Amino acid sequence: MSEHTDRxxxxxxxxxxxxxxxxxxxxxxxxxxxSDVEESESLCEIQIEKVSLDVxxxxxxxxxxxxxxxxxxxERGDTLAWITPTEAEPEQ
Numbered sequence: 001m002s003e004h005t006d007r008x009x010x011x012x013x014x015x016x017x018x019x020x021x022x023x024x025x026x027x028x029x030x031x032x033x034x035s036d037v038e039e040s041e042s043l044c045e046i047q048i049e050k051v052s053l054d055v056x057x058x059x060x061x062x063x064x065x066x067x068x069x070x071x072x073x074x075e076r077g078d079t080l081a082w083i084t085p086t087e088a089e090p091e092q
Contacts (some may be wrong), residue, residue, distance in 0.1 A: 006085075007064060007065075007082040007083060007084050007085075008058055008059040008061070008082070008083045008084075008085060009058075009079045009081075009082060010043060010055060010057065010058060010079065010080045010081040010082065010083060011077055011078065011079055011080060012024065012046060012053075012055055012074070012076065012077070012078075012080065013076060013077050015048055015076060016048070016051055016053070019048050019049050019051055020049075021048055021049050022075055022076050023048075023073055023074065023075050023076075024046045024047060024048040024073070024074055024075075024076075025046065025047050025048075025071065025072070025073050025074075026044055026045075026046055026068045026069065026070055026071065026072050026074065026080065027044070027045040027046060027047050027052065027070065027071075028044060028045045028070060029043065029044045029066060029069075029070060030042055030043060030044060030045070031043055031044075031063055032063070032066075033063055033064065033065060033066050034062065034063065034064075035062070035063050036061075036062055036063075036086075037057045037060065037061065037062070037063050037083060038057065038060050039057055039058065039059050039060045040056050040057060041056065041057045042054040042055070042056055042057075043055050043056065043057050043063065043080075043081065044080065044081075046074075046080075055080060057083060058083070059083050059085050060083075060085065060086060061083045061084050061085040061086045062083065062084045062086065063081055063082075063083055064082050064083060064084040065081060065082040066080070066081045067079050067080055067081055067082065068080045068081070
């Protein structure tokens with residue numbers, strides 16, 4: 001088995017129902033590259049039109065790469081960051 005596990009993309013594929021724009025902006029990252037994150041942890045704040053939303057970790061692991069820095073624009077479905085999953089510790 002390879003030492004490297006597949007990375008998990010952090011994306012925003014669903015907008016609030018009344019938002020028509022296909023573009024958003026990363027406002028603020030709450031965690032930095034190399035930080036441990038837990039599934040469902042808030043990673044960053046984005047703004048779409050005049051709506052601010054938090055983006056949550058889709059998996060537990062290490063935030064291995066931020067693709068869209070603060071103030072960067074993105075389109076629906078773009079990758080904002082990558083998480084490298086960590087293997088669960090075996091229970092004893």
